[in-house]
Every structure is written in structure tokens, then in C-alpha cells.
Amino acid sequence: MHPRDEVPEQADAYAAAPLLTCLLREAADPTGEPGVHRLRASGVLLRVRGGRRPRDPEVRADGAWQPLTHAELVKIIADELRAATGLSNPELPVEMLDSRDAVAAILAARARATPPDDLYLRSEQSLITGHPCHPAPKARGGGPVTSWLPYAPEAYARFPLTLLGVREDVVVEEGDLTALDALGTAPRGYRLLPAHPWQLDLVSGRPDIRAAFEDGRLLRLGESAGPVVPTAAIRTVYAPDDDLFLKFSLEVRITNDIRRLWRHDLLALRRKDAAAVHAFRASRDRASRGGASRGQGPAAWLSDRGYRTADFAFEELAVLVRDGLRPHVLPGATPLLAAALVEGFEGSPLTATADPAPWWEAYLRQVVPPVLEAFEEHGVVLEAHLQNTLVAVAAGGLPVQALFRDAEGLKLLADVSREAGWERLVYCLVVNNLTEVAALLGEHRPGWDPWPAARAELARHPVPEVPGLLASPTLPGKTNLLLRWTGADGADARYLPLPNPLARR
Structure with a gap:
């Protein structure tokens, strides 16, 4: 079989594993027969193989075990949850199917791409299954593949950031943003504001942001000099040349949430980060005095140093600056x-x-x-x-x-x-x-x-x-x-x- 012909079958398997894990954990009971589970509300019998990652789902029907496609499994789950909760949710089955289709697109893209030589980056870009206990870990908001695949870590993406200039009188920022300013040069009276290209595509049509480009509060300044590498978190990227992580808002539901940098979280950021920095510094100081356990290395916290955004699009255009790896890794x-x-x-x-x-x-x-x-x-x-x-x-x-x-x-x-x-x-x-x-x-x-x-x-x-x-x-x-x-x-x-x-x- 040609590798491309295997993609649909592989995508079904990758997508079914976390879906089955959730179903068996939350809505089923083992029957005592190996691999067989009974759904609590409907009484449907399912059989799976595998250990920590369930596979090959089958349903008992007409006195025999019949294999399930991913789409058939989604329907059984929707029927079970409707019966168990009395609620309907047309969105979640769509997300489950979208997650499976995203896996198929990722598998096809990986077949023609080259993984990073750097082992750390390869690890960040390796998660085809993703969250092992989520029903739709790879859903990408239902958008066309062309909108998100160029930015997908699982497809070994690398891309430049879009550099914006935000007028100083509308800037909102807090913390140490020195590393952010080193990514480019903004005109007099403006501050540099990197943007994730996918997020900018998603929000640039909004009236408030479109108006800001028109009246000069926002300027397009080109692209970053070097590419960034998206990490497993998707909206967090690593700039290898600068040894810097940047985290952006993303108007897409990834697992349970729309992945914005929410205002309340940003306003609490410095206080929470300072507490973590203090905790790890105290631990490191104790270790330097010989207080660490045998064989324990100096644990590190990658500090979220600060954020910058525009007051008219506080959450949508926010960017967070995080420590790189080199000062911390042994x-x-x-x-x-x-x-x-x-x-x-x-x-x-x-x-x-x-x-x-x-x-x-x-x-x-x-x-x-x-x-x-x-x-x-x-x-x-x-x-x-x-x-x-x-x-x-x-x-x-x-x-x-x-x-x-x-x-x-x-x-x-x-x-x-x-x-x-x-x-x-x-x-x-x-x-x-x-x-x-x-x-x-x-x-x-x-x-x-x-x-x-x-x-x-x-x-x-x-x-x-x-x-x-x-x-x-x-x-x-x-x-x-x-x-x-x-x-x-x-x-x-x-x-x-x-x-x-x-x-x-």
C-alpha cells in the first residue's frame, strides 16, 4: 500500500485513541471480559484492543462484533452523551471530526517535510495524537487546512512573524520587554509589536483593528529577520536565533478553550510569575548550599517576563515574552x-x-x-x-x-x-x-x-x-x-x- 493511501486509516487510529480513552473513563464500565465495556446510559457494548492507547473499536450488534470507523464512533458517543446528560451539543461531534481530519492533513504534510535536526525542537513538534485524554485534541477551529497548516508544529512548520508598529499612546505593556524590542525597529513614536500571522489573519478584518491600520495607530513593518518554530502549544513559538519564546492569542478553540491571552490573566501575570521566580530561586539557593536531594538537578522556571499589546485590541494583539532555554539548561x-x-x-x-x-x-x-x-x-x-x-x-x-x-x-x-x-x-x-x-x-x-x-x-x-x-x-x-x-x-x-x-x- 502506498504511504499516502494509508493516511485515512492512520488518521482514524490516531484520532480514535484519545476519544476512546475519554469515553471509557467517563461513560463506560468494564464488563469483566477482556477489552469489553458497557456504556452506562445506552447499554451499548464496545470492545477495544491495546493498553494505554485503546485501538480497533468494535460494537456488539446482531450477535457479532463489528468494527467502527471514526465517524461511527463519534455518532455512538454523541448518542451516549445525549442519553446520559439530556443535553444536545451539535458542536462537539463536529470538533471530533475536525480533529480527525486535521490529523490526516498533518500526516500527509509530515510525509513530505523534514523534521528539525535539533532534538528539543523535534520533541516540541512531535505530537500527532496530542492530549491523550481529550475527545478532539487536534481540532483547529474548523477552518480550511490552508489557514492553519503553515503554522502547525506537527507539520514541522517554521515561519517569520509579522512585525507591527503600535503607536505609543495606545500601547499597554508590563514587565521586561527588552528582548521584544530587539526583534526589529519601530518608527519614532511607535513600539514594536510582533504578531502571529495566523492570528492576524483571523482578526485583521475586525472593524476596530481595520480602523487602527487606517488611522495609523497600527503599522505593518514587514517580517522578522529569522523564522520562529511553533511549539506543541501551537500559539507559543520559539525563536532559536534569539533564544526566546513568544506566546500569542489565537482565536481558535484548542482542546477546551479559545486560546486568547485573556485580560484577567495578563493583569495577573507579573504577580504569579514573580511568585514562581522566587520559589525556584529559593530552591536553587538551597541546592547550592547542598540542600538538594541526591541526583536532583537545579530545577528551572521559564519566566513570563512581560507582555505588550494595544489598548483597542487588548487580548487580540497581545504578545507575551518568555525566557529562552540557554540560561537555564545544564x-x-x-x-x-x-x-x-x-x-x-x-x-x-x-x-x-x-x-x-x-x-x-x-x-x-x-x-x-x-x-x-x-x-x-x-x-x-x-x-x-x-x-x-x-x-x-x-x-x-x-x-x-x-x-x-x-x-x-x-x-x-x-x-x-x-x-x-x-x-x-x-x-x-x-x-x-x-x-x-x-x-x-x-x-x-x-x-x-x-x-x-x-x-x-x-x-x-x-x-x-x-x-x-x-x-x-x-x-x-x-x-x-x-x-x-x-x-x-x-x-x-x-x-x-x-x-x-x-x-x-
Whole structure:
């Protein structure tokens, strides 16, 4: 079969895996027969194969198991959720189909593109499946492929930024923007405002923005000198020549939210980022005095230094400046996106890991302590899920350092209850991060138990909630399928109990 002919079948498989994970987690019960689940509201029987990534879905009909296409699976899920909730949602099935079609376009584009030589960039651009527990992780707002594919990290995109000049009397900014100003030159009386070309295409027809171009509040100044590389977050790009991350608004629903830089988040940014900077500086200072655990590297926070925008399009044209990698990563180490390690990519150190135990123990030593210390000692709740966690590996492939990012998703115990903050920490660190890494490593050695080492690492830290975590029969699992079906705000996380592998059995 020609590779191009395989794309539809591959796209169905990639898109079905997270969809099935959500369905089986949120709306089904195991029957006791291997791989067979009964949907709670409709009673429909489904059978799947595979372990951590379900595949080959079948439905029981007319006394036999019949294979399901992705479109047929979407219909079964929509019928089940309608029966379970009493609500209709015509948008979510469309998103599921759009996600599958986006995967097909990505696969076709990757077949004719060259992946980055740089291993870090390759890891950021490797996520074909994406969020493993979301029903439509690759949906791109339903726009034509030509509108988004040139900016898709999964298609190994690189592109220049559009440089705008915004008149000084309408500029809104906060923080250290020195690196932003170094990207180009604005005329006298203007400030440089980089724009993501996709976002500019989406909003430039708005009357307020069109009027700003017409009356001179906004100028088009050309393009950035060098290309930027979109990361797994899509709207966050990395400028390798400048060692700089830039995060933009994007008027597109990616997973649960329209990905704007919301005004309330921008206004809280400096306060939250300053708390994270302080927490990691204190940790680094303690490590320099010999207070770090054996083998733990100096964890780093990629600071969101500041933002710039225009007052007439505060959210739409905002750009956020984030630290680059070079000042933070240990000499000789290579940073990699944790989500990419879980999904797999060419050059991943895990492909050569015959014994998972040393790698897992090194990963725990780097990732767990900074998250717990920030929470207990500084009241900072890091959003330490797989897409916000970078792990730097030494030449032999073992983790030697963890780096964390995204002040927008960070929470402070000064603003939320300790109980809510702990629940969020457990979901991000344990459910979204550690259980996924452990499941992947378990495929390397069937029967290996990763959880004694995880229990030991967690128990080392004097956090009052840890004993309860290690004794609890359940963990909080986010219900992304029901959240999207019921139209809840993406920030309004809903959780259901999942079996806790940390609990002694």
C-alpha cells in the first residue's frame, strides 16, 4: 500500500485513541471480559484492543462484533452523551471530526517535510495524537487546512512573524520587554509589536483593528529577520536565533478553550510569575548550599517576563515574552518535552532504555521535588502537566533537570483554597504526568511496578497532604469529554475518581 493511501486509516487510529480513552473513563464500565465495556446510559457494548492507547473499536450488534470507523464512533458517543446528560451539543461531534481530519492533513504534510535536526525542537513538534485524554485534541477551529497548516508544529512548520508598529499612546505593556524590542525597529513614536500571522489573519478584518491600520495607530513593518518554530502549544513559538519564546492569542478553540491571552490573566501575570521566580530561586539557593536531594538537578522556571499589546485590541494583539532555554539548561544536557517522551519521537532516549527503573527514578528525582516544594514552601501551584514540563537529559539519556513553564496556568494559594490547589497539583503532576510516563515505561518491561519508587519519592517531602494521597483509593481525573459536551468553561475543571496506583494494594 502506498504511504499516502494509508493516511485515512492512520488518521482514524490516531484520532480514535484519545476519544476512546475519554469515553471509557467517563461513560463506560468494564464488563469483566477482556477489552469489553458497557456504556452506562445506552447499554451499548464496545470492545477495544491495546493498553494505554485503546485501538480497533468494535460494537456488539446482531450477535457479532463489528468494527467502527471514526465517524461511527463519534455518532455512538454523541448518542451516549445525549442519553446520559439530556443535553444536545451539535458542536462537539463536529470538533471530533475536525480533529480527525486535521490529523490526516498533518500526516500527509509530515510525509513530505523534514523534521528539525535539533532534538528539543523535534520533541516540541512531535505530537500527532496530542492530549491523550481529550475527545478532539487536534481540532483547529474548523477552518480550511490552508489557514492553519503553515503554522502547525506537527507539520514541522517554521515561519517569520509579522512585525507591527503600535503607536505609543495606545500601547499597554508590563514587565521586561527588552528582548521584544530587539526583534526589529519601530518608527519614532511607535513600539514594536510582533504578531502571529495566523492570528492576524483571523482578526485583521475586525472593524476596530481595520480602523487602527487606517488611522495609523497600527503599522505593518514587514517580517522578522529569522523564522520562529511553533511549539506543541501551537500559539507559543520559539525563536532559536534569539533564544526566546513568544506566546500569542489565537482565536481558535484548542482542546477546551479559545486560546486568547485573556485580560484577567495578563493583569495577573507579573504577580504569579514573580511568585514562581522566587520559589525556584529559593530552591536553587538551597541546592547550592547542598540542600538538594541526591541526583536532583537545579530545577528551572521559564519566566513570563512581560507582555505588550494595544489598548483597542487588548487580548487580540497581545504578545507575551518568555525566557529562552540557554540560561537555564545544564551544560551538555538536552531539554525535551515530557509529552513528546510519552507519545514517542525519533531520537527519544526512551527508545534505547532497556531497563526503565533507573530512568524512572531519575525522572522522579527531577520532576517531583520542585512541584511539592513550590506548593508547600511558597504557595505556588505549578501546572506540571506533560506539556508544561521539560526534562533535560544527559548524554546517556538519563534525566538530570526539570524545567517548568506557563504562569498563565499557575495558581497561588493566596487566591484559591489549599484543597483546590492540591487537587489541581495532583491532577497535573500525578494523573496527567507521572501515570502517563509510568504507563509508557511499563511497555518496555511488562510486570515492572513503577509505583514503589513514586511512593518513596513523594513520601520524602513534608507536605501534609502526601500521606492522604498515598492512602487514597482514587485520584482526580479531569472529565474533558463531559466538560466539552456540557459547554463548561475550560478553566472550570470537573473531576471523577480514578483508581490510584500509588495506594498500596
